[in-house]
Amino acid sequence: MDKLGITKDDLTLRSGFFAGEASSDSMLRTLKEKLGVQQVYDTYGSSEITVAGGTCDYMNGIHFPDDLVYPEVINPTTKRQVPMGEKGELVVTTMLKEGMPLIRFRMGDITAMHDEPCPCGRTAVRLERIQGRVDDMVTIRGGNVFPTQIEIACYKCDFLNGFYHITVTRENALDVLTVDCELTPECANNTDKFDEYKAILIDHIKAICGVRAEINLRQPQSMPRSDELKAKKLTDLRKIFDNK
Numbered sequence: 489m490d491k492l493g494i495t496k497d498d499l500t501l502r503s504g505f506f507a508g509e510a511s512s513d514s515m516l517r518t519l520k521e522k523l524g525v526q527q528v529y530d531t532y533g534s535s536e537i538t539v540a541g542g543t544c545d546y547m548n549g550i551h552f553p554d555d556l557v558y559p560e561v562i563n564p565t566t567k568r569q570v571p572m573g574e575k576g577e578l579v580v581t582t583m584l585k586e587g588m589p590l591i592r593f594r595m596g597d598i599t600a601m602h603d604e605p606c607p608c609g610r611t612a613v614r615l616e617r618i619q620g621r622v623d624d625m626v627t628i629r630g631g632n633v634f635p636t637q638i639e640i641a642c643y644k645c646d647f648l649n650g651f652y653h654i655t656v657t658r659e660n661a662l663d664v665l666t667v668d669c670e671l672t673p674e675c676a677n678n679t680d681k682f683d684e685y686k687a688i689l690i691d692h693i694k695a696i697c698g699v700r701a702e703i704n705l706r707q708p709q710s711m712p713r714s715d716e717l718k719a720k721k722l723t724d725l726r727k728i729f730d731n732k
C-alpha cells in the first residue's frame with residue numbers, strides 16, 4: 489500500500505482475517521491501524537488438518553474446533569502431554585477425515601491450550617497465539633530465542649516497517665545474533681539518528697529474549713521479499729561454521 493500510495497481511506501475494509509504466519513499483538517495492531525479495520529481476527533489451521541480455528545471478538549486465543557480435530561499439547565522432548573495452560577508442541581488427531589486420517593500428528597507449533605469458558609459463549613478449547621515453530625527455535629548463548637520474539641521487538645520500534653531477518657553465526661566460539669531490519673520511509677534518511685535507533689532495538693530484544701543483538705538498519709524495500717507464503721525469518725549459519 490505504501491509503495492502504491494494507497495491509504496486506508498481508499499479501502500472500505502471492515503475486518504481483517506489473517507492466516508499463514510504467527511502473529512503478535514503489535515503486528516495485529518499495526519495491520520488494524522494501517523488497513524483501517526475495526527476488528528482483526530487471527531486464525532490457525534494447516535493443509536494437513538484442513539479445518540481452521542480462529543479468534544473471536546474478545547481476542548481470547550484461538551477457538552480450536554476440537555470436535556473435528558482433537559488437540560493435545562506435549563513436551564517436544566519427553567513427548568508427554570503437558571497440563572492445561574502449559575506451553576508445548578501442538579499434536580492433533582483428526583476425528584472425521586477418511587482419506588488421510590492423522591493420529592497424534594505433531595504440528596511443530598508451540599502453543600498452550602486453555603479450557604475456561606470464553607465470554608463469547610463458544611465452548612471449544614482455546615489455543616494461545618502460536619509462539620513459533622519447534623524447529624525455528626534457536627539456542628543462543630544458552631537461551632531459547634524464537635523469531636516471533638524478534639518480531640515483537642521490531643514492531644515496538646516506530647522507525648521500522650516490520651520486515652526483518654535474523655542471522656545466527658559463531659565468532660570466536662560465541663553465538664552472534666544479527667538482525668537486519670528495514671526502516672520506515674519517514675525515518676530512512678535520519679542518518680544522525682541511526683545509532684539511537686539501533687540502541688532502542690537492542691534494548692527491546694534484550695528485554696524480550698535476554699540476548700544482545702547486532703543490528704543492521706536497511707533502507708525500506710531493500711530486503712528480499714519471499715514469493716512463498718511463509719517467509720524464512722531465520723538463517724542459522726553455525727552448522728556451516730562448525731563443519732569447517
Ligand SMILES: [Zn+2]
Nearest residue numbers: 544606608610
Ligand atoms: Zn470467544
